[in-house]
Amino acid sequence: xxxxxxxxxxxxxxxxxxxxxxxxxxxxxxxxxxxxxxxxxxxxxxxxxxxxxxxxxxxxxxxxxxxxxxxxxxxxxxxxxxxxxxxxxxxxxxxxxxxxxxxxxxxxxxx
Amino acid sequence: xxxxxxxxxxxxxxxxxxxxxxxxxxxxxxxxxxxxxxxxxxxxxxxxxxxxxxxxxxxxxxxxxxxxxxxxxxxxxxxxxxxxxxxxxxxxxxxxxxxxxxxxxxxxxxxxxxx
Numbered sequence: 725x726x727x728x729x730x731x732x733x734x735x736x737x738x739x740x741x742x743x744x745x746x747x748x749x750x751x752x753x754x755x756x757x758x759x760x761x762x763x764x765x766x767x768x769x770x771x772x773x774x775x776x777x778x779x780x781x782x783x784x785x786x787x788x789x790x791x792x793x794x795x796x797x798x799x800x801x802x803x804x805x806x807x808x809x810x811x812x813x814x815x816x817x818x819x820x821x822x823x824x825x826x827x828x829x830x831x832x833x834x835x
Numbered sequence: 836x837x838x839x840x841x842x843x844x845x846x847x848x849x850x851x852x853x854x855x856x857x858x859x860x861x862x863x864x865x866x867x868x869x870x871x872x873x874x875x876x877x878x879x880x881x882x883x884x885x886x887x888x889x890x891x892x893x894x895x896x897x898x899x900x901x902x903x904x905x906x907x908x909x910x911x912x913x914x915x916x917x918x919x920x921x922x923x924x925x926x927x928x929x930x931x932x933x934x935x936x937x938x939x940x941x942x943x944x945x946x947x948x949x950x
Contacts, residue, residue, distance in 0.1 A: 770939070
């Protein structure tokens with residue numbers, strides 16, 4: 725099955741700086757790549773996603789890029805704020821029945 | 836629309852016992868996926884159900900099973916509990932079929948502690 729690797733496992737940035745989280749996937753048939761944010765004690769929330777026919781997608785301060793050839797995708801958060809502190813998960817999906825997640829990145833934004 | 840709900844929210848069991856967790860998806864969603872979340876392991880895929888059929892299964896032992904009912908509600912069962920089964924069990928619902936229907940929405944999870 726699909727294998728998703730995520731780096732780094734922890735990331736600490738100063739408020740206002742940018743943060744980048746990277747993921748690689750193994751199955752070239754994967755065609756949907758969501759990112760989830762999980763705050764402490766809460767459920768994962770979908771924050772942005774991208775499909776394989778798109779190279780980049782932006783939503784205000786967050787953006788995701790996809791390189792199908794290299795089989796990697798990244799989450800970019802600009803102008804980070806303390807409320808961005810959370811665990812972020814990437815995932816790759818081959819079908820509606822199969823979504824695999826990375827191990828997560830704990831992002832800490834220092835005020 | 837009401838979100839995904841899971842019951843119970845917390846559960847304490849003893850080794851060797853069995854447990855059943857329940858998940859009610861968003862109205863209109865026919866797919867339910869189950870995940871095990873432990874510190875450092877991320878979200879491990881257990882299985883996915885659509886229209887009462889298991890379409891996919893992750894790499895978990897046969898002690899982990901599930902089912903889905905005609906109203907799309909799903910249950911998962913873990914038999915002969917082990918200490919290592921202590922985790923947060925999350926379910927996620929999605930439409931499950933059709934174009935652009937991959938988005939999954941998570942429930943609050945059931946925190947299972949095995950002693």
